[in-house]
Amino acid sequence: MDGMRRRKQARDGNAHAAKAAARVPPKSSAARRARSHVRVVTLAVTPERMLERASRTFVQGPTNACVKCGSTFIAYEPAFIHCHYCGNMARIANASLGAQELFELRLGLRLAS
DSSP states (O other): OGGGSOOOOOOOSOHHHHHHHHOOOOSSHHHHHHHHOOOOOOOOOOHHHHHHHHHHHEESSOOSSOTTTOOSOEEEOSSEEEETTTOOEEEETTOOHHHHHHHHHHHTSSOOO
16 A cells, blocks of 8 residues: 555745746747747727627527526526526616616615715
C-alpha cells in the first residue's frame, strides 16, 4: 500500500510564483510580437442594427416554456418570464418596466430607494 501513496512535495512558498518562474519567455522576436499582438475591430453601431438586435432578445408574448432550456417551471412577471430551472430572464416585448418595478418592490426583491 505504501507504493501507491502519493508523495507530497515540499513547497518553499507561493506555488504560483514557482510556476511563473518556471516559464521561459519566447526567444525569437517574431514569437514575442505574435504573443503581444492584439487585434482591435471597430463595429459601427447604427440604430437599425440596435433595433434588429433588440427584437431578437424580446419574447413576443407569454409562453408555456422557457425560451432557453424549454423547462415549464417558469414564473410570469409583468415584464419578464423567469425560468426557475436555468435562471433565464426573458424580456416580454412592449411590457411595462414601471409595472415590473412595482412588482419587485412589493415582493421585496428590491429595496425602495
